[in-house]
Amino acid sequence: MRYLFAFLFCFTNLVFAQRDYSNQWQDLYSYNNVKDFTIVGNKLYAISNNAMFVYDIETDDTQKFSSVNGLSGTTTSSISFDDISSNIIIGYENGLIELISDDNVVVPLTGIRDNLILVDKIVKGVYSAQNQSYVFGDFGIVELDIANFEFGDTYKLSNSSSSYSVNQIAIENNTLYAATNNGLYKIDLSLNPIIFNNWTQVTSGNITGLLNLNGEVYFTKGSSVFEITNPTTSVISESNNILNINFNPSSSELIITMSNLVTLYETSTFTKTDQVNLSSAANYNFTTTKAIISNNEVYVNTTNFGILNTPLTDKVNYTELHPDGPSANDIFSITVSNGQKWISYGGFNPSYNGLNRYRGVDYFVNGTWNYLKNNEIGSKKDYLKIIVDPFDSSRVLIASIRDGVTELNDFNFVKRWVKNNTNNILPGHYISGEAFVGNMIIDKNNMIWTANSSAVDNKFFSRYNGEKNDVDRWETKITFPDIGGSEGFVRGFNKMYVDRNNNVYAATARTGLFVFNADPVSDESKREITVLNDQANKGQLKSNYVFSVVADENDRVWIGTGLGLVVFDDYDNLYSATKRPANTLIIEENGAARELLADTQVNDIIIDLAGNKWFATQGAGVIQTSSDGQTTYNIFNTSNSPLPDNIVIDLELDEITGEIYMVTEKGMLSYNSKNEPFGTSITPIIAYPNPAIRNQVGHENITIVAKDGNGIPDGTNVKIMDVSGKLVYETNVNQSNQSFGGKIVWNKTNLRGNPVVSGVYIVLLSKADGSESTTTKIAIVN
Structure with missing residues (x-):
């Protein structure tokens, strides 16, 4: 999709390069909450929270448009079709307008958004008549010249500093009508509409809808419909507030939409001709704000099911119309494991009290997203x-901030684990007795550990062993010594991490970083445990509010706090009484030294398959650096990437494909660097997945990359040999024909194109002159 920018107030059209990110990014947005839609011919255009989809009524094909392939990714407010230009026009809550042509050229018009005088900027729609288009919304009415990408005059419907909010407009007999939150206004277009005193108020109140049909203008107020020729006497009265008014093009009947009822009226005697009771829908419980009838098919927007469609001859059985995806955008966390993806929608406030979200969970298996309702999981x-x-991929555990651990098997609820049915291994709250489980993690022995905030007697961690049966799976709990401010009251747990020596790290709010070794011990009193906090000899962290942590292969512990990043290098003394202070990371940028992520809350840190670090921040997007943090490879934010928000709350690595998942409160995306830049020298390499297992998802190809993230140099010779030294495969990294850039993707075939047998293979990279080389090993299991 091509992407053009127009700066309107200077009336200069500037065309920039296409911003299509779909080669490396994938949107995992939800399209279930449809805020507005329109039908043009056989195409249905619908906007969700921050994206759009197009449904072809004849072919059933669906196409997504989002920040990945051209749209802004900000919060939408309206969608319209412009008869003059044949453009689809998306309005946004921040005042942005995007024009989408038939050939999918996206032109963003920024004049309203960037106007410093306007305060309220929600765009409620675009109306076209008499070769003139108008944008209307909270700011009033603005003329729009679509052909030249220019705004014209603004009609501020008020004598005060701000305009009345305009809900809809219509033109009939050279008179412009405006439905506002302060009444219905009209003006003869021979007068100057910029001057508010030239407008006449037809009636007062909140006028929600406006429609001109067959020479008459209708408007809605509360639960009634009026004609403009008699604005005091209603022609239609309903029992509930009317949310939308339009017409059936095949019969010119009025279509009146209420939250759970759609009624049709003929316009001569205003007799009701038909109605659709949405409460009668089979298998769906929903309300709507808009209904459209096309070819005797009813289409309504919903908050949870996209567009629902039923024939007028049915009215009971509905079909969901929307792209496949998660059920909502306000995701809290994602887990990627064994070819499955799981999404949770809980959360907590700054005091780590739950948000009372009675929501279900999503899961992705066999190429399809599914939703388990809240009442289906306890x-x-x-x-x-x-x-x-890890012992049984059909078994899933779900942590709740107040309700213990829920167990599912084959996507069905099994039980909820709490204090009383775990032999008190899963402790209760020190006052209420409820099990507050803030996070969970799998250790190197495939044991699952829960992090229990507010646990009685500081029993902050419990172990679950999936190899055992029923309650015996709950094996032990770890009691931490009294820590200032934490007696029974760790405010909350944030991210957790397990290092190569099976040390478990748990970031906490207010009480620093908890660490314990997860290997089995015969006596829990002898288990190695420690705490890193802001105290002398305890790591002297920047803050006791710790949000994220990882430990790399060099045993450096990277700690994300509310006040920035620190690195703990005293790994040998991790469990000693005295520890050296953690240090900020000083990097060189443009010849000057600066602190990496200074004063920036780091919400999550992950290490990718090449050893690079990824940092999710509270307001600065996502930063990717080299393994030592000294080189910044990428900074992803809303201005240079498809991210819909600069606050990124969760990162997840698919350890099979190398894909990175980024979670914001406005939706989730994934990033996969399908090509790498070419490096300047041959450095140590890493291959993944390793081992590569036959018939396992993501194991079809093996990717070989430079471990330092700098890429493999152009011209590098690549040989893959079996352990006897026999050449199995050979290629060259060549800029002219290497579609993956500075990395190698091997499909596990030999020089004849046949699949290789199980075994260990040696990868040798070398320069043509033999001056540089490196090797690694790959295991293949067929």
């Missing part, structure tokens, strides 16, 4: 983290 609230049991 009817509890604020589910925070989901773990797939």
Whole structure:
């Protein structure tokens, strides 16, 4: 999709390069909450929270448009079709307008958004008549010249500093009508509409809808419909507030939409000709704000099911119309494991009290997203983290901030684990007795550990062993010593991490970083445990509000706090009484030294398959650096990437494909660097997945990359040999024909194109002159 920018107030059209990110990014947005839609011919155009989809009524094909392929990704407010230009026009809550032509050229018009005088900027629609287009919304009415991408005059419908909010407009007999939150206004277009005193108020009140049909203008107020020729006497009265008025093009009947009822009226005697009771829908419980009838088919927008469609001859059986995806955008966390993806929608406030979200969970298997309703998984609230049991991928555990751990098997509810049915291994709250589980993680022995905030007697961690049966799976709990301010009251747990030595790190709010070794011990009192905090000899962290942590292969512990990033390098003394202070990371930028992520809350940190670090921040997007943090490879934010928000709350690595998932409160995307830049020298390499297992998802190809993230140099010779030294495969990294850039993708075939057998293979990279080389090993299991 081509992407053009127009700066309107200077009336200069500037065309920039296409911003199509679909080669490396994938939107995982929800399209279920349809805020507005329109039908043009056989195409249905619908906007969700921050994206659009097009449904072809004849072919059933669906196409997504989002920040990945050209749209802004900000919060939408309206969608219209412009008869003059044949453009689809999307309006946004921040005042942005995007024009989409038949050939999918996107032109963003920024004049209203960037106007410093306007305060309220929600765009409620675009109306075209008499070769003139108008944008209307909270700011009043603005003329729009679509052909030249220019705004004209603004009609501020008020004598005060701000305009009345305009809900709809219509033109009939050279008179412009405006339905506002302060009444219905009209003006003869021979007068100057810029001057508010030239407007006449037809009636007062909140006028929600306006429609001109067959020479008459109708407007809606409350639960009634009026004609403009008699604005005091209603022609239609309903029992509920009217949310939308339009007409059936095949019969010119009025279509009146209420939240759970759609009625049709003929316009000569205003007799009701038909109605659709949405409460009678089979298998769906929903309300709507707009209905459109096309070819005797009813289409209504919903908040949870996209567009629902039923024939006028049916009215009971509905079909969902929307792209496949998660059920909502306000995701809290994602888990990727064993070919499955799981999404939770819980959360907590700054005090780590739950948000009382009685929501279900999403899962992705076999190429399709599915939703488990809240009442299908135990009817509890604020589910925070989901773990797939490494011993049984059909078993899933779900942590709740207040309701213990929910267990599912084959996507069905099994039980809820709390204090009373775990032999008190899963402790209760020190006052209420409820099990507050803020996070979970799998250790190197495939044990699952829960992090229990507000646990009685500081029993902050419990172990679940999926190899055992029923309650015996809950094996042990870890009691931490009294820590200032934490007696029974760790405010909340944030991210967790397990290092190569099976040390478990748990970031906490207010009480620093908890660490314990997860290997089995015969006596829990002898288990190695420690805390890093802001105290002397305890790591001297920048802040006790710790949000994220990882430990790399060099045993450097990277700690994200509310006040920035620090690195703990005293790994040998991790469990000693005295520890050296953690340090900020000083990097060189443009010849000057600066602190990496200074004063920036780091919400999550992950290490990708090449050893690079990824940092999710509270307001600065996502930063990717080299393994040592000294080189910044990418900074992703709303201005240079498809991210819909600069606050990124969760990162997840698919350890099979290398894909990075980024979660914001406005939706989730994934990033996959399908090509790498070419490096300047041959450095150590890494291959993944390793081992590569036959018939396992994501194991079809093996990717070989430079471990430092700098890419493999152009011209590098690549040989893959078996352990006897026999050449199995050979290629060259060549800029002219290498579609993956500075990395190698091997499909596990030999020089004849046949699949290789199981075994260990040696990868040798070398320069043509033999001056540089490096090797790595790959295991293949068929």
